[in-house]
Amino acid sequence: MKSSVITFPGSNCDRDMDVALKKFGFKNKMIWHNDNELPKSDLVVLPGGFSYGDYLRCGSVASKSKIMQSVINFAKSGGLVMGICNGFQILVEAGLVPGVLLRNKYLEFICKNVFVKIDNKDNPYFKNLEKDIFELHIAHNEGNYFCTDDQLKEIKDNNQVAIHYCNNDGKIEEEFNPNGSIKNIAGILNKEKNVLGMMPHPERMIDSCLSGEDGSLFFKNLLNNIK
Amino acid sequence: MQVNEKLAVEHGLKVEEYKLICELLKRTPNLTELGIFSAMWNEHCSYKSSRLHLKKLPTKGKKVIQGPGENAGVIDIEDGDAIVFKIESHNHPSFIEPYQGAATGVGGIMRDVFTMGARPIANLNSIHFGSTQHKKTKNLLRGVVHGIGGYGNCMGVPTIGGQTCFDRSYNGNILVNAMTLGLVKKNKIFYSKAAGLNKPVIYVGSKTGRDGIHGASMASASFDDKIEEKKPTVQVGDPFTEKLLLEACLELMAGDSIIAIQDMGAAGLTSSSIEMASKGKLGIEINLDKVPCRETKMTPYEIMLSESQERMLIVLENGKENLAKKIFDKWGLDFAVIGKTTNTKDIELFFNSEQVAKIPINILVENSPMYDRKWKKTKLPKKNKIQKKDLKNLKILDVLKKMISNPNVCSKKWIWEQYDHTVMGDTIQKPGGNSGVVRVHGTNKAVAAAVDSSAVYCWAHPLTGGKQIVCESWRNLISVGAKPVAITNCLNFGSPEKEENMGEFVECVEGIGEASKYLAFPVVSGNVSFYNQTKEVGIKPTPVIGGVGLIKDYTKMITMNFKSEGNLVLVIGKTEGHLDQSLFARTILDEKNGPPPEINLFNEKNNGETILKLIEGNYIKSAHDVSLGGILVGISKMCIAGNIGIEIKKPRSLLSEFEYFFCEDQGRYIIEILKSDLKKVTSVLQKNAVHYDKIGTLVGKSISFNEKTIVPVDELKSYNNNWLNNFMS
Numbered sequence: 001m002k003s004s005v006i007t008f009p010g011s012n013c014d015r016d017m018d019v020a021l022k023k024f025g026f027k028n029k030m031i032w033h034n035d036n037e038l039p040k041s042d043l044v045v046l047p048g049g050f051s052y053g054d055y056l057r058c059g060s061v062a063s064k065s066k067i068m069q070s071v072i073n074f075a076k077s078g079g080l081v082m083g084i085c086n087g088f089q090i091l092v093e094a095g096l097v098p099g100v101l102l103r104n105k106y107l108e109f110i111c112k113n114v115f116v117k118i119d120n121k122d123n124p125y126f127k128n129l130e131k132d133i134f135e136l137h138i139a140h141n142e143g144n145y146f147c148t149d150d151q152l153k154e155i156k157d158n159n160q161v162a163i164h165y166c167n168n169d170g171k172i173e174e175e176f177n178p179n180g181s182i183k184n185i186a187g188i189l190n191k192e193k194n195v196l197g198m199m200p201h202p203e204r205m206i207d208s209c210l211s212g213e214d215g216s217l218f219f220k221n222l223l224n225n226i227k
Numbered sequence: 228m229q230v231n232e233k234l235a236v237e238h239g240l241k242v243e244e245y246k247l248i249c250e251l252l253k254r255t256p257n258l259t260e261l262g263i264f265s266a267m268w269n270e271h272c273s274y275k276s277s278r279l280h281l282k283k284l285p286t287k288g289k290k291v292i293q294g295p296g297e298n299a300g301v302i303d304i305e306d307g308d309a310i311v312f313k314i315e316s317h318n319h320p321s322f323i324e325p326y327q328g329a330a331t332g333v334g335g336i337m338r339d340v341f342t343m344g345a346r347p348i349a350n351l352n353s354i355h356f357g358s359t360q361h362k363k364t365k366n367l368l369r370g371v372v373h374g375i376g377g378y379g380n381c382m383g384v385p386t387i388g389g390q391t392c393f394d395r396s397y398n399g400n401i402l403v404n405a406m407t408l409g410l411v412k413k414n415k416i417f418y419s420k421a422a423g424l425n426k427p428v429i430y431v432g433s434k435t436g437r438d439g440i441h442g443a444s445m446a447s448a449s450f451d452d453k454i455e456e457k458k459p460t461v462q463v464g465d466p467f468t469e470k471l472l473l474e475a476c477l478e479l480m481a482g483d484s485i486i487a488i489q490d491m492g493a494a495g496l497t498s499s500s501i502e503m504a505s506k507g508k509l510g511i512e513i514n515l516d517k518v519p520c521r522e523t524k525m526t527p528y529e530i531m532l533s534e535s536q537e538r539m540l541i542v543l544e545n546g547k548e549n550l551a552k553k554i555f556d557k558w559g560l561d562f563a564v565i566g567k568t569t570n571t572k573d574i575e576l577f578f579n580s581e582q583v584a585k586i587p588i589n590i591l592v593e594n595s596p597m598y599d600r601k602w603k604k605t606k607l608p609k610k611n612k613i614q615k616k617d618l619k620n621l622k623i624l625d626v627l628k629k630m631i632s633n634p635n636v637c638s639k640k641w642i643w644e645q646y647d648h649t650v651m652g653d654t655i656q657k658p659g660g661n662s663g664v665v666r667v668h669g670t671n672k673a674v675a676a677a678v679d680s681s682a683v684y685c686w687a688h689p690l691t692g693g694k695q696i697v698c699e700s701w702r703n704l705i706s707v708g709a710k711p712v713a714i715t716n717c718l719n720f721g722s723p724e725k726e727e728n729m730g731e732f733v734e735c736v737e738g739i740g741e742a743s744k745y746l747a748f749p750v751v752s753g754n755v756s757f758y759n760q761t762k763e764v765g766i767k768p769t770p771v772i773g774g775v776g777l778i779k780d781y782t783k784m785i786t787m788n789f790k791s792e793g794n795l796v797l798v799i800g801k802t803e804g805h806l807d808q809s810l811f812a813r814t815i816l817d818e819k820n821g822p823p824p825e826i827n828l829f830n831e832k833n834n835g836e837t838i839l840k841l842i843e844g845n846y847i848k849s850a851h852d853v854s855l856g857g858i859l860v861g862i863s864k865m866c867i868a869g870n871i872g873i874e875i876k877k878p879r880s881l882l883s884e885f886e887y888f889f890c891e892d893q894g895r896y897i898i899e900i901l902k903s904d905l906k907k908v909t910s911v912l913q914k915n916a917v918h919y920d921k922i923g924t925l926v927g928k929s930i931s932f933n934e935k936t937i938v939p940v941d942e943l944k945s946y947n948n949n950w951l952n953n954f955m956s
Binding site: 053206207 | 381383781
């Protein structure tokens with residue numbers, strides 16, 4: 001399975017994502033933001049980091065960079081596009097998933113493990129996963145998901161919420177919400193379910209001696225789903 | 228502008244120094260030249276008060292590839308890999324403008340490391356603030372933490388450890404020391420020594436602006452009432468540009484184009500160009516019209532003294548200009564050929580086709596002043612006799628709760644959760660433990676690092692204090708299973724012009740030297756920060772040690788959280804009951820006098836090496852060194868981290884409960900072992916003549932002493948966690 005990770009100026013989780021994808025059997029290529037065309041890919045990843053220094057708004061400048069036209073076309077033709085952290089912010093700015101990401105509620109960068117509940121397995125990212133509750137890692141300053149009431153209704157009607165912040169028992173409550181996201185939303189899909197944006201970093205949880213191994217489950221399953 | 232004595236003094240030079248300049252030049256310098264001298268001869272750049280004493284530090288060792296004198300130190304970690312590391316202060320700017328001061332401190336030290344060809348893999352920091360009652364403390368802490376995070380997080384380098392202290396002696400002068408470790412192949416290390424004539428001198432990175440002019444001079448003076456006016460001397464950081472600069476430099480370094488490279492840190496273009504030429508015994512010619520400037524009408528004086536961040540100076544091989552330019556263009560960075568190396572041994576500056584400065588480089592470097600300042604020895608204070616009546620009304624549990632929530636002991640999670648500590652995917656021990664640990668990417672090895680200071684001990688007796696921090700650093704590395712390799716030091720002191728402060732410096736350095744020599748734990752890089760003083764009040768002497776160790780097989784790494792019920796807990800090293808200068812004496816008894824705990828280097832080395840043997844034999848399940856607060860604070864932290872309780876039995880001894888549990892004798896560790904391993908472990912300890920006490924068994928979720936006093940671990944945990952959260956909210 002072929003994957004492509006886009007490197008924008010200021011991306012800093014691009015290598016981590018490359019390591020993770022390769023570890024679980026993807027043939028991954030690093031793609032420079034200034035390229036015109038994506039190579040043939042089964043999965044495109046927009047990695048975390050601070051693309052363009054988060055200037056203007058997080059993800060805003062990157063969403064207009066050269067390669068993004070090709071990424072948008074790929075997504076519109078049904079290709080799998082996953083944005084993690086800053087990648088999620090870029091997806092939002094590019095209009096590939098609904099909503100916006102605001103500054104964290106307590107105005108501070110947060111780096112820690114969180115639990116998320118997978119709400120929707122009717123998509124290539126989470127289909128066939130046995131567990132519902134995952135321990136993943138977050139590291140962001142602007143992960144406070146927000147959308148209008150109308151958008152929220154549409155998102156719910158279309159079953160687009162991918163993951164919610166929760167506790168280790170899967171309870172979705174405000175006290176387990178690290179950043180103030182509306183309804184504890186941690187990740188969201190587009191209507192067609194081929195584009196996923198999420199704040200947690202599965203690529204940081206791929207080894208028992210790191211923060212944990214739930215990221216491994218995610219990547220192994222993703223590869224099997226795409227095959 | 229007329230250059231004269233008065234103007235020289237305004238530039239921070241002494242009258243005698245100005246006279247020396249005129250004598251050496253055989254003329255009066257012009258304004259640009261005066262600026263250059265003031266930048267090169269200030270304390271921060273010239274080490275004029277410290278050089279004489281720093282020479283005494285042991286800097287060599289089997290594993291040392293590069294000692295002090297380069298952008299950073301380099302150690303060998305085998306298999307062709309090397310670690311480049313250094314710690315540096317950014318104290319003065321951080322007090323004036325905490326966010327930018329701290330951010331550019333982090334940016335500066337990372338540049339020092341990647342200048343040598345290494346990719347930064349870990350950051351640490353040691354930050355000291357004034358009393359928690361002081362009105363500025365909270366805002367300074369918040370600003371500094373945001374600044375450190377703002378820069379390090381954006382760079383994508385994990386912040387894996389640190390230290391935060393509060394003491395009223397920092398009310399007017401906070402300390403912000405930042406450390407970076409980088410990974411490089413041994414045969415791809417880059418140095419700052421220029422070589423060859425007529426080689427192009429290249430400027431890359433950000434444009435030069437008017438920020439940070441005289442930053443290094445500002446950092447070489449005490450503060451007074453007008454510090455607000457010094458804001459323009461603080462640089463403004465842009466981590467995004469630095470991230471691009473890092474990637475561009477590493478891309479260029481993959482080839483063979485670079486002869487020498489030096490980052491523009493303190494004193495900017497001045498010190499970088501002069502240092503490269505001086506090391507190569509060459510001259511250098513710079514055309515200032517070619518320097519990319521952010522603002523219009525910048526004068527040669529401003530261009531030379533600007534401390535704008537994220538800039539590098541490179542001496543390139545002839546003919547490689549286009550190749551290099553292409554790389555910097557790709558990353559959207561400025562690139563300009565601004566000069567060349569010459570055989571004149573002078574620095575020559577041109578502007579609008581006119582020569583605007585010409586100074587022989589040896590005058591600036593070798594003839595820079597060096598002072599043998601007067602200093603005063605600190606006598607070892609007399610021991611206090613702690614009276615039984617002082618202890619009579621104390622309850623051990625109340626004391627423990629107070630100590631575990633003390634600002635200097637409490638959990639610093641509020642701070643380190645704001646730092647990205649997991650990016651790069653190799654952090655195998657997060658902040659909050661004995662040391663931070665990162666894997667060497669793609670190998671079985673890992674590197675451990677810790678930062679430590681003990682200002683109270685250094686204040687009470689600088690010689691002992693100096694030794695103690697080196698030992699503490701050594702213990703922190705041993706406790707995670709790392710073999711200590713080398714240290715970097717950041718020496719934060721008051722004014723060297725005061726005999727007491729200079730004495731503190733001299734004796735701390737002597738102590739550091741003695742311990743690092745004995746432990747074969749050499750000093751490979753460092754930085755001196757004097758004048759941490761506001762009017763007449765200086766800080767406590769605060770040398771900070773950054774230690775680095777190697778774990779050959781990272782699966783053998785040890786953490787401090789207690790692992791399983793039923794396991795035994797031993798205290799390694801002899802507990803003698805030394806309470807003077809302990810947290811207990813100072814905060815519970817309000818007793819500030821007396822000597823710090825004695826350092827026995829033989830025991831230190833022997834105990835540490837024996838612990839490593841036990842780790843090698845897989846006998847140790849968790850470990851923690853005994854430091855601030857003593858045994859009980861240490862055990863409590865291990866219980867909290869592991870969410871396991873313990874039944875503690877005080878061994879038979881003449882010491883009272885308070886002396887035994889809260890004394891701060893050195894060279895001690897707390898370890899957890901399997902019950903079934905007790906015989907083997909004690910035989911190893913006895914064979915190596917290491918004292919140990921069996922102190923308890925892990926059980927349940929509470930800590931109990933001698934079968935009576937009981938406290939739930941959860942309760943201690945909230946005491947430990949809540950203090951800083953409450954303070955900052």
